Amino acid sequence: MSPRTKEQNEAIREMRMSQIMNAAAEVYLEKGIQLEIRDVSLKAELGYGTVYHYYKNKHMLLEDLLWDALLRVESSVMPALNGNDNDKFKSVSFTRLLLQKCMQDPAIFILLKSVADNFHHFPGNRFTKLFAEFQVRVYQPFVEQILKEIDSKSPENTANFIFGSLVGYAALNIHHQLQSEMDVQRIVDLMFTGIQSKER
Structure with missing residues (x-):
């Protein structure tokens, strides 16, 4: 039996990392x-x-899990704020897509909840940089879109309401295992019912 190539070793490493990340979530x-490494x-x-x-302790594992989730939000959800100019309310599209991703990808839900x-569950200042990066890459662009589209005295408060509602709805469904019954469009419509757009 011949030794594995560098590419084969890398493929195995990526497969193991994916297994570990999915299990950790x-x-x-x-x-x-x-959670402990043994549980994972x-x-x-x-x-x-x-x-x-791969991971000497659970904090290293969780740190990788959450950074990876941030990258996935950035690549799969953020384009909704920059995309098609025909989409009148990009903040609604963004929220709908983010809620869908929370339901499909537990790591994204864990990131938003954290x-x-x-x-506050994590010791020390380990996640200070991740929090700051989330603000710059996700939160502030969303606040800026709200400022453009929504009649709000405080776009930050509106963004906080939307993120809080999103995390709450996702948590209810995840912890009660109702994912298949969740109507994402209806929930997002309910979130935005009391929010007045600038065009109304």
Whole structure:
């Protein structure tokens, strides 16, 4: 049997990392910050030593999980704010897409909930930079879009209301395992019902 090539090793590494990240997100939803590397290895059906090879502690693992989630929000959701000029209310499209991603990708939900909680479950200042990057890459562009589209004395308060509602709806459905029953469009319509657009 010939030794694996560099490309094969990289493919295996990426597959293992994906297994570990997916398992970590699932375990976090079950146990929160109490999760341990052993829990993740069991969920991923990998040996403890294999997971430990990639992550020496749960905080390193969670940090990677949340940074990766931020990158996915940036690549898959943020284009809704910059996209088609024919879309009258980009803030609505953005919210709908973000809620869909929360339901499909537990790591994105965990990121939004952690930001909403100001990372208070996590020790030290480990997530200060991630919080700041979320503000610059996601929150502020959303606030700026709200300022353009919505009649609000405080676009920050409106953004906070929308993010809070989004996290709350997603949490209810995730923790009660009702994802298939969730009507994303209806929920987003309800969120925006009391918000007046500038065109009205």
